[in-house]
Amino acid sequence: MIEQILTPWRWQTLLTQWPTLLRAFLTTLEASVLALLLALVLGVIFGLMSTSHHRLPRVVARIYVEFFQNTPLMIQLFFVFFALPYVGVSLPAFACGVLCVGVYTGAYISEVVRAGIQSIPLGQFEAAHSQGFTYLQTMLLIILPQTARIILPPLVNQCVNLIKNTSVLAMIAGGDLMYVANNWATNGNASYGPAYLIIGVLYFLLCFPLSTWARRYEEKLQRQDTQRPAAGKEAAA
């Protein structure tokens, strides 16, 4: 391992293949963006459902969240990719990855959205009702914009997890960063060290700015809340 990392030619061969690396990087990026969109849509819908006054949507949302949070993403992916074709549903690897990572992260985001909605004082819902806003208007115009501020940091953290989780694509030959690294590592040169180091750095470059931003933003929110006791009091009332 150490010997590998210290061998310059291993690095050179890898780096001369930078177009492959770039393509893989873009694939990971693209999968992340698409999966994130899917996860956000699902997260908001199921998050809303889990705060419903009606039992049925609450139960459905609960089942969704518990199922996807308590089974490995890898199994979900293998099931969709390898098992579903037997019942006539077969998706290309990339679509499978986006779908599975999106649905999986959606379960976590739905919990974030639920907690956000539940942190809004009841008075806000009552004010909206007393003005005659419909349920959907209340959520879109009044409640969700208020939760956005609070849930942004945990949302970004979920986004970081999502980016890392797209590496499961490698398991079904999805052409992402992880897949390329696996190929390099096992194509006979045994360049494990350099290959995983390089893509590790690339994942880090994607994720670190996001998580740093989330942490800073969260600290800023905390500072604001301690500086404005009036607002805190109102929220607590």
Place this chain on the structure above:
Amino acid sequence: MVKLVNVNKFFGDLHVLKDINLQVAEGEKLVIIGPSGSGKSTTVRCMNFLEEPTSGQVYIDGVQLTHKNKTELVRRSTAMVFQQFNLYPHKTVLENLTLAPIKLQKVPKAEAVERAYKYLDIVGLREKADSYPATLSGGQQQRVAIARALCSRAKIILFDEPTSALDPETVQEVLDVMIRLASEKNITMVIVTHEMGFARQVADRVIFMDAGRIVEEGPPEHFFTNPTEERTKAFLSKILR
């Protein structure tokens, strides 16, 4: 204008409203008083379906409030001022005032803004139009909330202890606004309050509630000078002490 017929309300096993029959005339200023937990808030909240009666009917302008029509009917006919103000914290004062007119009543933006300034003038807060609620004092927030209620042009305005959450020194500025409002003939006001001097000044009729029932009602002169019911006397002597 507003009519409650045999309204009963249970919270679980707790019987909170017991056969409430009540009619509020157009333009009337009705004040509801009573001890804590007697069902004052619940009564008022039935009038805009924030609480759904367990049995009995609520009529607004002769139309029965139901699950189906509540959003539409409440939007058109009633507005509410809450103890905790409940302004939208992510919106400026002006946006708080124009949101419902623009989104619900489809008033053109310029007209909604003009209307908002008109009512901000009435509550004396024109210069706060671009401020956020959190930067205002409690009294100012409540005056904005009153302006927001007025912006809807609803004929019925419900007040649930509008001054109870305020610092003592800001109570009067809110009462002053409400007293001015009460001189408007065509606004119907239903007010839950513990401010007896104010009640006496603005009320056309006072209702005393205790343990989920309307115990006594009448014009303020009668009510505050020689109530008939023992429970009313006891309550008043305690609160007017």
